Amino acid sequence: MKVLQQLSHGATAAVVRLRSLGDTVLITPALQLLRRARPDLWIVVLLDRALVPLLEGSPDVDQVVAVDAHGKRDLIRFVRSLEPELCLNLHGGSTSAWITALSGAKFRAGYAHYSKRFLYNVRIPRAQQILGRPADAPVHTAEHHASAIFHLGAEMGPIPAARLQAKPRPAQREPYAIFHVAAAYDTKRWSEERFLATARHVRDRHGLSPLILAGPGQDKALEAFREFERLPQLSIPAMKTFVENASLFVGNDSGPAHVAAAFSVPSVVIFGSSDSRVWGPWxxxxxxxxxAWDCKPCPGDKCRAFGEPRCILTVTPEAVQAAIERALAR
Incomplete structure (x- = not known):
């Protein structure tokens, strides 16, 4: 009998995710599958405090618990007080593995190919095995997490789109396009000049007002975009609302791109060093x-092949603008 079939009616299932905005969005298909398979479960998600608002209002989550950088003993004590029957680690790092191991859950599940697998009594195989694909086939991150729910006992079937909830639009404004121009690495950051040219193209051809977005600590990325409205230091709830109501999203491969996909916003995402088959909009x-480059994907912290990130430097405005036309025509 599969794990989900063994859980008591109304049992608590704790899902450990912790970090990363984009990765958190990409567990939402798995959460939907878990909810569909066992609608009676009380589903708790553990996230870094800064990310808690990301899942607020989700119909697939009953409780979001903030995980602080300190106070791990108190956290473990709190998780144990929830008396989860299932604790599922969808993060994979050491902290999440130990949270899972010490959760007190009857079923402590995590990926068998990650470190600390000895801490789990339910070891989840690779997604390729669960989904019946060749061992070397690329698997999207959303599929990777969804496959864990299939392994635990959800009926195999289509994997849903990511989804989030946002507060209603706060004020009426003209139709706009979000441009997310920041990125953690140069290998994932399209040039300011090309973003500017593309923002002007969208404004002049489609009548959409460009709104320029950057994340916390990324205000410097906005300096070149003074001719447009800029959105620095948005809270996660505000960012969700702005993105949900956009007519178009254009940006680097980063968390807000996954937020746009979760709200079904027509999106064009510019990829450099990452593998779009694994991290593309879902x-x-x-x-x-x-x-295409033989050196892709790579860790992305620097270009080891050429000394400059040709993967992102060779993406042309014409290619991005053609994708925008396709996105808006759908």
Whole structure:
């Protein structure tokens, strides 16, 4: 009998995710599958405090618990007080593995190919095995997490799109396009000049007002975009609302691109060093634009092949603008 079939009616299932905005969005298909398979479960998700608002209002989550950088003993004590029957680690790092191991859950599940697998009594195989694909086939991150729910006992079937909930639009404004121009690494950051040219193209051709977005600590990325409205230091709830109500999203491969996909916003995501087959927009309303290089994917912290990130430097405005036309025509 599969794990989900062994859980008591109304049991608590704790899902450990912790970090990363984009990765958190990409567990939402798995959460939907878990909810569909066992609608009676009390589903708790553990996230870093800064990310808690990301899942607020989700119909697939009953409780979101903030995990602080300190106070791990108190956290373990709190998780144990929930008396989970299932604790599922969808993060994979050491902290999440130990939270899972010490949760007190009857079923402590995590990926068998990650470190600390000895801490789990339910070891989840690779997604390729669960989904019946060749061992070397690329698997999207959303599929990777969804496959864990299939392994635990959910009926195999289509994997849903990511989804989030946002507060209602706060004020009426003209139709706009979000441009997310920041990125953690140069290998994932399209040039300011090309973003500017593309923002002007969208404004002049489609009548959409460009709104320029960057994340916390990324205000410097906004300096070149003074001719447009800029959105620095948005809270996660505000960012969700702005993205949900956009007519178009254009941006680097980063968390807000996954937020746009979760709201079914027509999206064009510019890829450099990452693998779009694994990290592309999930849900059918987005398109990845990239160029092919034998050195892709790579860790991305620097370009080891050429000294400059040709993967992102060779993505042209014409290619991005053509993708925008396709996105808006769908």
């Amino acid at each position: 849900g059918g309303t987005g398109e990845a634009v990239e160029t």
